Amino acid sequence: MSVRWQQVDSAAAVDAPLGDLPTPERPGWLRRWLWAPALAASAGVYATQRLVENPSGELELGLMLALLALLAVTAVAALVRYRDDQRLARETRGVEALRRDARSTTGSVTVTERPVGDGVMLRGLLSYPRDGDTAEDTWSLLVSDGDPLGPRPGDPVAVWWAPGSDDVVARYHRDWADQVRRRTR
Structure with missing residues (x-):
């Protein structure tokens, strides 16, 4: 499984349509x-x-x-x-597959932090409902100094997945996560 992180600039952008994903880069x-x-x-x-x-x-x-x-x-x-x-x-x-048949849901993350150079390497497990089961994917995200803050342990994230694909897109913004937490309490 491959998790692509999108750290968005506003809480409203988390729920925005997935849009066009960049095509994978060819090696040199x-x-x-x-x-x-x-x-x-x-x-x-x-x-x-x-x-x-x-x-x-x-x-x-x-x-x-x-x-x-x-x-x-x-x-x-x-x-x-x-x-x-x-x-x-x-x-x-x-x-x-994501362009054709992306489905969205809300998942949650576990997070461990490790300081590196000019930032923090975040790693953890992304859990979300998929086809009646709970899917769990490992992920990592490098958050440089000055970038938007990364997820906290247990934070909700917006997840897009597609049947037949091993790729998922996870979007996150801390204000959006706080809003979701307040709604579910």
Whole structure:
């Protein structure tokens, strides 16, 4: 499950329609295509290894080590590309499902805080009703100094989810959470 946090500027913005979600970012060119030059270099080293007649032991060892290193780089780069493509496809499906059939509800959060650099890393569990059950997703949010305050333990949050999607959008504003708490008491 993937939780996308939206810290909004006002209490009214929490209940506003979900709107257009940003499309997932594609990884950079080098991350996507590093496997190709590594594979080409591996083929070049292999061809060199086969074309050299009577190589010295040092040259043969050097070519073999270069070939192994280039094949390792090729394999890792290809695996990174594969995993990036899987993540991009999953996130795109999630965004499309939310655009098509987003459903909203109110959930609550547990929160633990850890100071980092110029802010606080918040982590916890998001609980909300989904298809007759209670869904629980882990989440994290970096709140920098000067950003709107993050959720407190037990605070309500607005949650959008879609059937068939593992992505949820959680919106939060402290004044909205206080209003919901007053209404439910």
